[in-house]
Amino acid sequence: MAAPVATVPVPAPVRTPSYYVRQRLLANGPAMAGLAFIALCSLVALLGYLVLPDATPNANNGFVQLQKQPPGTTVTILRVPLMDSSARQPVSVFDRWLSGTPARFEELAISGYRISGDTLVAQPFQAKGALAEPVRRYALARITGRTAPAAEQKSLLEADHIEQRTYWLGTDKAGRDELSRLLLGTRISLGIGLVAVLISLAIGITVGAVAGYAGGWLDSLLLGLMTVVWSIPGIMLVIAISLAFGSKGVWTSFVAVGLTMWVDVARVVRGQMLSLREKTFVEAGRVLGLPTWRLLTWHLLPNLFGPLIVIATSNFAAAILLEAGLSFLGLGVQPPAPSWGLMVKEGYDLLGTRAGLWLTLMPSVAISLLVLSFNLLGNGLRDAYDPKTPLTNA
Structure with missing residues (x-):
């Protein structure tokens, strides 16, 4: 009969104090939930203007017609190019990340529009209880930047200068997102x-x-x-x-x-x-x-x-x-x-x-x-x- 083989106990692995600190922290559910929310906020803060719906400096692009709109409001926005040459200067990614992108368009919230010849007739958005504003008239060539037949002008207008914008959390008293x-x-x-x-x-x-x-x-x-x-x-x-x-x-x-x-x-x-x-x-x-x-x-x-x-x-x-x-x-x-x-x-x-x-x-x-x-x-x-x-x- 063979003699029993003596078993040598395996020593416990040597752990540094930081290992136990990490294990205690990872086992703490509320602390990890807080850390996750802080990480999410930090990511949003780091990305800044790159992830904002309104990337203008200080997210300060407001509309008088859209003051104090409730969450989920969807409006039609007409974008008219600015005539100022400085607005057409390219903005580097670093400048956009740090301080936002200056507005390149004159934006108008509208409730409808029609094309009359070579002119765009836009009806400004009217909130409940607000006074009706007069219609705005723009030369189509100024908006699209080119002269073309009416059908082509309409396609260019709807593709690049008309957008549906949703304010998921509403707007403030200045009409900002x-x-x-x-x-x-x-x-x-x-x-x-x-x-x-x-x-x-x-x-x-x-x-x-x-x-x-x-x-x-x-x-x-x-x-x-x-x-x-x-x-x-x-x-x-x-x-x-x-x-x-x-x-x-x-x-x-x-x-x-x-x-x-x-x-x-x-x-x-x-x-x-x-x-x-x-x-x-x-x-x-x-x-x-x-x-x-x-x-x-x-x-x-x-x-x-x-x-x-x-x-x-x-x-x-x-x-x-x-x-x-x-x-x-x-x-x-x-x-x-x-x-x-x-x-x-x-x-x-x-x-x-x-x-x-x-x-x-x-x-x-x-x-x-x-x-x-x-x-x-x-x-x-x-x-x-x-x-x-x-x-x-x-």
């Missing part, structure tokens, strides 16, 4: 959040690391500065910063929101630094003669990566809310830029009318979903970096 402005607003909201987080991280990490590592009178001085800034309302700081810059606008809002959020980061970094500076590896670095900057940047700050990621997602959501509130009050992004807060304000001014409800509701829902997504992702990251959180997918 609400869907285009809502999508373009993601670029401003995410842009302000990103710049604000980068500014707050740069200032907060520097101040918090110096205060926590140095200690003594320098720590007391910087802690006092943090306390003073912490006690000032964020809106008051933004107003003061806007007055200091002497202007209001997108870039001023970027910087102002960022300069009001660094205290959160600094306090977290300072607290973590106070506990880490007494660790054995820091004492070993001092004994080896490592310079202070090397200890901070290569050995201490990498240990703060987890808490900084969590607070960055929280600050991202707070920055979006702060920018929306400032734009609602008229202190942030200025018209005609499509900020979600500004769009809420425009809808709020129309409450009590038929259009006020959806013009207020749609940007409000967009703000709420994006802020909720960042909060869910922040909660998921906090749990993922906590070693006590059970690991369901090993």
